[in-house]
Each structure stands twice: as C-alpha cells, then as structure tokens.
Amino acid sequence: MRPPGDADRTALIRLMTDPVTREYLGGAVDYASRQALELSPLGITWGRWVLALAEDDTMIGSITLDYDRGELELSYALLPEWTGLGYAAESCIALLDWARRELEDEVVIAISQTRNKRSVALLRKLGFTVRKGLEEFGTQQLLLERSLREPLPAQEAPLQTAEDPPPPTRR
Template identity: 90%
Template sequence: MIRLMTDPVTREYLGGAVDYASRQALELSPLGLTWGRWVLALAEDDTMIGSITLGYDRGELELSYALLPEWTGKGYAAESCIALLGWAREELDDDHVIAISQTRNKRSVALLRKLGFSVRKGLEEFGTQQLLLERSLRERLPEFAQELQTAADPPPPTRR
C-alpha cells in the first residue's frame, strides 16, 4: 500500500506521490465518509496490485482506483470497477456515481467512458485540468472486463 501511494508513475495523475507521514495522517483522519478501500490482489497468489475506493466527495458517491504500473492495461481496473459498481447498484440508495480523472490520463478516461461514465464538467484541481464524470447506478454495467481493454487504448505511463 505504501508503494501504491508513493510510486511516482502510479500517482502521476493522482496529485503526485504522497510521503508516508502525510498518507498516514490522511488515513487516520476522521474526515470524510467512505464505504471502504479495498486492496486489489491476484487470486492465484494474493499479490497486491492496487486499490479501489468507494466514498463520498462533493456530497456524491465517488469511485476511485489506482494500480501499480506493472498491472495496468490488463483489465484489472475494469474488472474491479464492474464488481464494485455492481455492489453499489444492489446495496446503496444512491442514483449515480462520479469519478474524477485528469484529462491527461487518457487510459483512465477511456476506461470510465467504456464503463458508461459521461463527462459532466471540466475543472481545475491540484494545478491541472480534471474531468468530473458521472454514470447512473441504474444503467446496465458491461459484462466482460476483457472487452474493455483493447490494443487501441493509450499506452500506460512510463517511468521518467
């Protein structure tokens, strides 16, 4: 988890790497309401590959996810998002969910669009352009995560 939060490639579109002390203070803060943060792990050996969160931001249900660089582009984000959005659809009273992505993060924007999100508005946060996307929780979700990741998608970020 520390690597996920401090890896500069993973955090490139998420406001930058967070130092350990700052991350620990955020995690211990009583501020905010969340349904939880889940670790994404491989079924065969429990290797951690990322995390996914469902919480409230701006007074709305928000989906957020991050994968370590070596695990991007393999369908894991899509599979995880479909599972968590399906759970939210069945268990929560919310009508919609939002996601925020930097406009430069073309892979994430492409995935969110394939998951049925549409752009509500652009905004500037953390010194860069962001997109606030939304989708209804009542609309049907894609069934196969593998179809969401294609060779036509933008390449993953690379280490600088």
C-alpha cells in the same frame, strides 16, 4: 477485492508513493509524507478495498467508493506493472454492480485528469459521461458520472485493449 490487512502495508505505501502511479494523482509524495505513511496506521476506512490476485492474494492496487465530495465517488489505482491487463475494468464492474444492488444512490461520479487518457477511456467504456471540467491540484480534471440504474458492460468484453493509450512512463 478484499479489505486491506497488515501484510499489504508495503504495497499500499508503494501505491501511494510510486511516481508512475502518482503521475495523474497529484505527483510524487515527498519524503516526510512517505515517512508519515510508514509510521501511521493504514487509515483505510469503509469503501476502500485492496485489489489482489486470486491465485496468491498479492496486492496489485486499490479501489474506493466513498462520499468525499458529497456524492458517491468511484476511484481506483493499480501498481504500474498491473495496468492495462483488465484488472481495473473487472474491479470497477464488480464494485458498481455491488453498489447498484446495495446502495440507494442513483448516480456515481469519478474524477480523472484530462491527461490520463487511459482512465478516461475506461470510464467512458464503463458508461460514464462528462458532467463538467474543473481544475484541481494545478491541472485540468474531468468530473464524469453514470447512472447506477443503467446496465453495466459485460465482463467478458475486453474493456482495455492494445488500442487504448499506453500507461504513463517514468520520467
């Protein structure tokens, strides 16, 4: 995890516009929105980091910890070719561990579409439980929560396996 930089612009725009990545995040971004992203500053604020490979610093996704809903919220997204390899789990564990040590919050939430079986499975393995269901962006969502004071799963344990639901496919 690291702060985003200018070299990440192309990958960040792809992350925000890729139809597979966006399948559970409100759908494809239209042409005008994509043009606005390409012309604007990155707009990355506190609580948002790039996920990059250690060996060559290639950006593979992003992770966010912020208060958009008035509560500490975790969210993450990976480019399609990097899903199912454990990077989301590793990143979430690292960021939740940091939040446990550095923040005064007791609880962290996460929102996932009910259809996003893979993300829901990962969040459950990370110790999140369902607080409630809700509808946003025209689809059913789950608001999940976990105590920051509860122990985190060991990073050595594989949190994403071949038995987890497959990633979305292009339609």
